[in-house]
Amino acid sequence: MLGRMFGSGRDNNFTRPNEKGEFEVADGISSTVFRAILDYYRSGIIRCPDGVSIPELREACDYLCISFSYSTIKCRDLSALMHELSNDGARRQFECYLEEMVLPLMVASAQSGERECHVVVLTDDDVVDWDEEYPPQMGEEYSQIIYSTKLYRFFKYIENRDVAKSVLKDRGLKKIRLGIEGYPTYKEKVKRRPGGRPEVIYNYVQRPFIRMSWEKEEGKSRHVDFQCVKSKSTTNLAAAAADIPQDQLVVLQPPGPQVDELDTLPQQPTVGPGPENHLGPQLLQHQQAQDSPGQAGQNQSHSSYNQNTYHYDPDPDDPSPSA
Known part of the structure; x- marks a missing residue:
């Protein structure tokens, strides 16, 4: 203990004197534990007092550089003592x-x-x-x-x-x-x-x-700098269908909420916001219904076919317990 106080390792807080010039060698150690530790210098054995836990006694022994072993520690709670010895x-x-x-x-x-x-x-x-x-x-x-x-x-x-x-x-x-x-x-x-x-x-x-x-x-291994990645995907389905460059499209409608582009239907770009264009979508739908009624039936049958492709039969066999 004196070697730790006045040796070369004087950077520890407990080796520095307080404002009165005193060394506090038992800081954080209760009087009951310190009295039991003093018996070690007389008999070489520390008897754990009642009401003192083994981890508390172990911390005090480590602080004062006292060997914590079965030959120096005597305790009534053998389970706690064996636990500390097993950890060592x-x-x-x-x-x-x-x-x-x-x-x-x-x-x-x-x-x-x-x-x-x-x-x-x-x-x-x-x-x-x-x-x-x-x-x-x-x-x-x-x-x-x-x-x-x-x-x-x-x-x-x-x-x-x-x-x-x-x-x-x-x-x-x-x-x-x-x-x-x-x-x-x-x-x-x-x-x-x-x-x-x-x-x-x-x-x-x-x-x-x-x-x-x-x-x-x-933290940096999974970081992606999106400024250095050039996107090659086409976010406008109308441009993809017509094979028109993206920078030549005129889109006057404000962008809506971001959704999956596979869930949206292609829309025809409008020319201007004038009153003559308000009925454009309705007239377009009516014209498509008159021009190609057979195509609508094919689309409906194709939609029902896509729904059937995602149907899976249940497993007739029970899973194995080992799996």
Whole structure:
């Protein structure tokens, strides 16, 4: 404690004297906890007082550079003590797993130009056998696989996943996700759907996964500067039908709300706003109805045909539970 106060690392706030020239070495530590810590210098053992939580005692020990272990801490709540000790052990264990198993896969992804990595942890007994003609359609081909039953058992506990996420965050990685997801291992059977289209059903197992990123400019990668993109699409259907240049059209009506151009009907451009043009649309519709009544029937039948093309038959078979 004196070494931290008067050593080289004097940039900490608690190593600076206050306005009275005093060093506050127990700032934020209650008198009950500080009295229990003083027993460590007499007997080498800290007995957690009643009403004091283990995280509070652990924070005080870290502040005063006292080793927090089963040989120095005696507590009645063994569950809380084992939880803190498990967190320490999980942090040390995952740092070893990170260097031995995860980091080589991250390097392989980085060497191929990727800036993120998705790792799936399988057991030593898992077998992955995909159909080459009908592989899974969920993007699993971009996943890295680790065959390790020890790492699988490590990620089985949610507390260990929280510790691993904290370690990855301390190492500078971003967009970290850890959890359990279904992963396809082998093909179970092939079903024939209506129309003869095959459907491959895979066997899925619940396995841990890690997803992380080391991309520096993730906000700029998806940015598109629309000033540098020249649009080649024609937004006026009348110009497209007549093959007239866009700059030669005269449109006097104000633009309406933006809708899908496939949902709008082509309109004939008007010449002027005079009174003689008010009846233009009505006369045009009446003339079209008189000139081509057969064409209207063809359009009506064509419209009903388009509606029928979007009808799908329900699946007669129940979905597989494994899918």
